[in-house]
Amino acid sequence: MDELLKILQTNALESRENLARMLGCSVTDIEKRIATFEKSGVIRGYQAILNEDQLDLEKVTAVIEVKVTPQREGGFDTIAERVSRFPEVRSAHLMSGTYDLLLFVEGRTLREVASFVSERLSPLEGVLSTSTHFMLKTYKRFGVLMHQDDSDERLSVSP
Amino acid sequence: MNASPSLRDFLNVTVRDIPRSGIRDFFDIVTTMKDVISLGIGEPDFDTPWHVRESAVFALERGVTHYTSNLGYLDLRQALARYAAKTFGAEYNPQTEVLVTVGVSEALDLALRALINPGDEVLYHEPCYVSYRATILFAHGVPVEVETRAENGFRLTRAMLEARTTPRTKVLMLNFPNNPTGAIMSRADLEDIAAFVRERNLIVITDEIYGELTYDGQHTSLVSLPGMRDRAILLHGFSKAWAMTGFRLGYACGPAELIEAMMKIHQYTMLCASSLSQKAALEALARPETDVTEMVDEYRRRRNFIAAALVEMGLPCHRPLGAFYAFPSIAGLGLSSRDFALKLLHEERVAVVPGTAFGVCGEGFVRCAYATSMRNIEEAMLRLKRFVARLKSGA
Ligand SMILES: Cc1ncc(COP(=O)(O)O)c(C=O)c1O
Numbered sequence: 223m224d225e226l227l228k229i230l231q232t233n234a235l236e237s238r239e240n241l242a243r244m245l246g247c248s249v250t251d252i253e254k255r256i257a258t259f260e261k262s263g264v265i266r267g268y269q270a271i272l273n274e275d276q277l278d279l280e281k282v283t284a285v286i287e288v289k290v291t292p293q294r295e296g297g298f299d300t301i302a303e304r305v306s307r308f309p310e311v312r313s314a315h316l317m318s319g320t321y322d323l324l325l326f327v328e329g330r331t332l333r334e335v336a337s338f339v340s341e342r343l344s345p346l347e348g349v350l351s352t353s354t355h356f357m358l359k360t361y362k363r364f365g366v367l368m369h370q371d372d373s374d375e376r377l378s379v380s381p
Numbered sequence: 382m383n384a385s386p387s388l389r390d391f392l393n394v395t396v397r398d399i400p401r402s403g404i405r406d407f408f409d410i411v412t413t414m415k416d417v418i419s420l421g422i423g424e425p426d427f428d429t430p431w432h433v434r435e436s437a438v439f440a441l442e443r444g445v446t447h448y449t450s451n452l453g454y455l456d457l458r459q460a461l462a463r464y465a466a467k468t469f470g471a472e473y474n475p476q477t478e479v480l481v482t483v484g485v486s487e488a489l490d491l492a493l494r495a496l497i498n499p500g501d502e503v504l505y506h507e508p509c510y511v512s513y514r515a516t517i518l519f520a521h522g523v524p525v526e527v528e529t530r531a532e533n534g535f536r537l538t539r540a541m542l543e544a545r546t547t548p549r550t551k552v553l554m555l556n557f558p559n560n561p562t563g564a565i566m567s568r569a570d571l572e573d574i575a576a577f578v579r580e581r582n583l584i585v586i587t588d589e590i591y592g593e594l595t596y597d598g599q600h601t602s603l604v605s606l607p608g609m610r611d612r613a614i615l616l617h618g619f620s621k622a623w624a625m626t627g628f629r630l631g632y633a634c635g636p637a638e639l640i641e642a643m644m645k646i647h648q649y650t651m652l653c654a655s656s657l658s659q660k661a662a663l664e665a666l667a668r669p670e671t672d673v674t675e676m677v678d679e680y681r682r683r684r685n686f687i688a689a690a691l692v693e694m695g696l697p698c699h700r701p702l703g704a705f706y707a708f709p710s711i712a713g714l715g716l717s718s719r720d721f722a723l724k725l726l727h728e729e730r731v732a733v734v735p736g737t738a739f740g741v742c743g744e745g746f747v748r749c750a751y752a753t754s755m756r757n758i759e760e761a762m763l764r765l766k767r768f769v770a771r772l773k774s775g776a
Contacts, residue, residue, distance in 0.1 A: 225678070225682075228678075229682070233755075236755075240686065240755070240759060243685060243686040243689040243690065244682035244683070244685050244686045244755075245682070245685065246685045246689070374426070376422050376424060376426070377408060377422070378408060378411045378412055378417060378419045378421065378422065378732060379404055379407050379408035379411050379419060379421035379422065379732055379734060380404065380408070380421070380422050380423045380424055381402065381404045381423050381510065381511045381512065381560075
């Protein structure tokens with residue numbers, strides 16, 4: 223992957239000046255390249271990675287496996303895009319294996335998610351069946367451990 | 382109480398007369414202070430790759446808690462021979478030409494003790510790793526330092542060696558990529574050294590522990606040059622490239638007769654390297670491309686950052702090409718290396734190591750290790766810049 227993207231993917235807040243020093247180019251170069259990535263849609267946004275378990279949120283997340291029939295035109299894309307448009311659906315992936323779509327769905331309560339599944343998702347044309355699992359605790363998200371401290375065990379000066 | 386003789390009088394005179402490492406000295410000062418950003422740490426900040434740690438846990442569960450063969454596990458030696466062939470470009474027989482040791486530190490000691498008779502001279506280049514001089518002395522050799530210079534990118538040349546060679550010269554020690562300067566040697570540089578070594582009939586101990594950590598091209602090993610494999614001991618280990626310092630695992634490759642001699646000392650003094658660490662090392666060799674490459678990419682970005690920052694603040698620094706050290710000159714600022722480091726520590730809470738810890742000719746330089754997070758490097762460079770500006774304005 224492009225090295226600039228790699229750095230931004232681990233820290234989107236890295237300053238333009240630092241990026242320029244790290245990659246050995248000018249700040250204007252960096253700005254241009256980022257603008258190009260944003261324009262072409264490779265970079266679609268910047269978000270903070272939260273440890274939500276630490277916040278007292280009224281929120282549940284469900285992982286839902288969905289079996290669908292591909293449409294005559296557009297295959298899986300048509301149904302997948304339709305499902306993705308619900309704001310409750312935080313992410314959606316087409317999968318290989320025993321089901322087709324994997325959804326991460328958020329709601330305030332279990333009941334809310336359940337009603338999303340029974341009233342909105344299941345009735346959609348092309349949805350054959352769903353299987354819902356509720357998430358209990360998060361250990362790692364986007365490559366970041368949620369319960370690790372950054373203590374440095376090393377001696378402060380060594381040969 | 383009796384007026385008993387001082388216990389000092391019982392000490393071996395060589396040991397008694399060798400000073401403590403300047404690093405240790407500085408460490409004692411730094412530990413008394415809070416909120417210090419340390420650029421003084423000569424070991425990776427990365428965690429040991431998880432699959433390696435996991436394999437050590439698994440080995441412990443399975444009861445891999447016994448002595449191993451003196452040379453080390455055979456499957457590890459076989460993997461090491463394959464790795465050495467690929468990375469350093471020389472073939473070694475895993476049965477007789479590879480010895481697994483407790484870090485490169487032990488291998489270095491074994492190599493010197495296996496070769497040196499009292500009074501034999503050992504050429505080594507300074508500034509260098511803190512242990513070299515002392516290890517030569519403990520082996521009853523005569524350390525002969527060869528000064529490398531910033532103008533030359535701290536590379537070693539044939540002329541420098543010739544000026545310091547005598548009929549008693551027996552061994553040449555090399556360390557590239559270098560701690561503390563970050564210098565490397567090109568193939569052409571090494572060819573000159575190799576020709577000299579052949580002519581003078583020397584043995585080389587080449588410490589290539591930072592071999593993987595080069596940033597603008599491939600590392601060339603001395604042992605890949607014609608004839609060198611047969612008169613060199615290659616030292617390498619897992620501390621740096623795999624971030625495995627605490628595992629204490631290294632190895633030596635060399636001609637069977639030399640490895641046999643080193644093995645004898647190892648057999649009687651160490652017996653074998655840690656069984657768990659050997660298992661972990663075997664696992665580390667399973668996928669070096671991914672583990673090591675990722676760390677090297679990150680070090681390169683930091684190297685670029687720190688080199689640019691030093692230039693911007695007006696501290697002359699030859700471009701660091703390998704290992705994870707920058708070695709800027711502070712000579713124009715009116716302070717000795719030690720005073721510079723102490724003042725920087727007290728005024729800005731940034732720890733760097735005075736160049737003199739790495740030899741007398743390190744005066745006028747400080748070592749900044751970039752084996753620490755970008756956040757720390759960034760903050761340390763801000764503080765250093767402020768500090769240098771104050772010194773320059775005479776405040
Ligand atoms: C040049 C050099 N050789 C050897 C060592 C020691 O390595 P090990 O941990 O394998 O004993 C170091 C550690 O800093 C080093 O910089």
